[in-house]
Structures are given as C-alpha cells and as structure tokens.
Amino acid sequence: EAGVTQFPSHSVIEKGQTVTLRCDPISGHDNLYWYRRVMGKEIKFLLHFVKESKQDESGMPNNRFLAERTGGTYSTLKVQPAELEDSGVYFCASSPDRVKAFFGQGTRLTVV
Amino acid sequence: DQQVKQNSPSLSVQEGRISILNCDYTNSMFDYFLWYKKYPAEGPTFLISISSIKDKNEDGRFTVFLNKSAKHLSLHIVPSQPGDSAVYFCAATSYNTDKLIFGTGTRLQVFP
Numbered sequence: 374e375a376g377v378t379q380f381p382s383h384s385v386i387e388k389g390q391t392v393t394l395r396c397d398p399i400s401g402h403d404n405l406y407w408y409r410r411v412m413g414k415e416i417k418f419l420l421h422f423v424k425e426s427k428q429d430e431s432g433m434p435n436n437r438f439l440a441e442r443t444g445g446t447y448s449t450l451k452v453q454p455a456e457l458e459d460s461g462v463y464f465c466a467s468s469p470d471r472v473k474a475f476f477g478q479g480t481r482l483t484v485v
Numbered sequence: 486d487q488q489v490k491q492n493s494p495s496l497s498v499q500e501g502r503i504s505i506l507n508c509d510y511t512n513s514m515f516d517y518f519l520w521y522k523k524y525p526a527e528g529p530t531f532l533i534s535i536s537s538i539k540d541k542n543e544d545g546r547f548t549v550f551l552n553k554s555a556k557h558l559s560l561h562i563v564p565s566q567p568g569d570s571a572v573y574f575c576a577a578t579s580y581n582t583d584k585l586i587f588g589t590g591t592r593l594q595v596f597p
Binding site for chain 1: 526534578588
C-alpha cells in the first residue's frame with residue numbers, strides 16, 4: 374500500500390514568490406491534514422480536510438496560505454506571497470479515523 | 486501557550502538499557518495520546534498510543550504510561566537499540582477535535 378506522498382521534497386524560493394505544495398494521501402483516507410514544523414520546534418497543525426471540505430483551518434497562519442483538496446483526493450497548499458517566516462517543513466498526513474495519522478516525508482520550504 | 490511539553494530536548498542511552506521519554510500536558514480535555522518517531526528527512530511514524538481510560542499500553546519493546554492526575558505520560562523502550570535513535574514526538578488530541586497537538590520532540594541517541 375502506498376503511503377502519503379508529498380511533492381516537492383525541497384523548495385527554495387525568493388521572498389514574494391509563490392509556492393504550491395502537493396499531497397497525495399493514502400487511498401481511501403477521508404481525513405487529510407497539513408502540519409508545519411519551524412526551526413526544530415513543535416509540529417503545528419494548519420488545517421484538516423474531511424473529503425473535500427475544510428473541517429478545521431484554525432491553524433492557518435494568515436490569508437497568504439490557501440489549501441484545497443480537489444474531489445476529496447489530493448491536496449495542495451499554496452503560499453502567496455511567501456515570506457521569510459514561512460520557511461519550515463510542511464507535513465501532510467492522512468487518516469481513516471480521528472486518531473492515527475500517517476505522515477508524508479514532508480516538504481522543506483526555504484524562503485530567501 | 487504550549488499544551489504538550491517535552492522538557493528534555495535530548496537523551497543518550499546505552500544499547501540494551503531502558504530509554505524513558507517524558508511528556509507533560511496541560512489540557513484536561515485531551516483523551517488520546519500518541520507517540521511518533523521521526524528519522525531525519527522522513528515524516529513522523531506512528532509508534533504507540535494510549536486512551537485516557539487506560540494507564541498503560543504495551544507493544545513489544547515499547548510501553549506508554551499515562552498518569553492523568555499528574556497530566557504526564559512516558560514512553561519506555563526496553564531494551565534500547567541503536568536503530569531507536571531518532572526524534573520522538575508526544576502528541577495529544579481531544580474528543581471534540583481531530584487535530585494532533587505535538588510537543589517539541591526529544592532526540593534519543595542509543596550508543597553501543
């Protein structure tokens with residue numbers, strides 16, 4: 374069974390540019406989450422999809438971040454325009470239920 | 486305001502000995518706790534979990550203990566192996582939310 378896949382694994386962009394991260398969850402998992410880890414700190418929740426609907430987006434830092442989940446399958450997280458403080462590792466996770474989440478390998482975003 | 490705290494950023498243990506990783510939480514609404522293990526350049530991997538109605542859960546070399554009155558949980562690894570060297574994250578969730586609240590992680594190093 375394929376796990377959670379994230380693209381790209383690394384991205385280096387200049388401040389003010391746009392970046393789109395993609396996540397392909399495990400097939401059949403209705404729940405999809407985005408998390409972020411900044412500078413070795415805790416892994417912080419960004420938002421949660423159930424199928425194509427946003428269930429909870431309380432962790433989204435500001436309106437420069439836009440997440441979508443097309444048809445309840447893959448998800449994208451767009452940052453526009455990117456700022457220096459957006460640098461970090463963005464993790465996507467999927468889950469068949471409310472507790473045990475399976476994480477992707479993460480996308481390391483560096484904004485210079 | 487960090488609801489899940491891992492106060493030890495690192496731990497070094499000799500192979501064959503017991504590793505004890507600690508985690509404290511502040512939110513009494515948390516009803517499910519998880520430990521994740523993370524290797525460099527990989528996403529967190531689920532290790533073991535415990536419901537708040539239990540005080541112990543065991544899976545092979547890994548045991549999680551929960552002390553609700555102290556709002557404290559711990560992960561015991563015995564015997565420790567070099568392959569256990571990784572960053573361990575404690576996470577918690579409550580019945581009215583599906584998001585995981587993570588601690589900052591503890592880096593475990595198991596040396597021969």
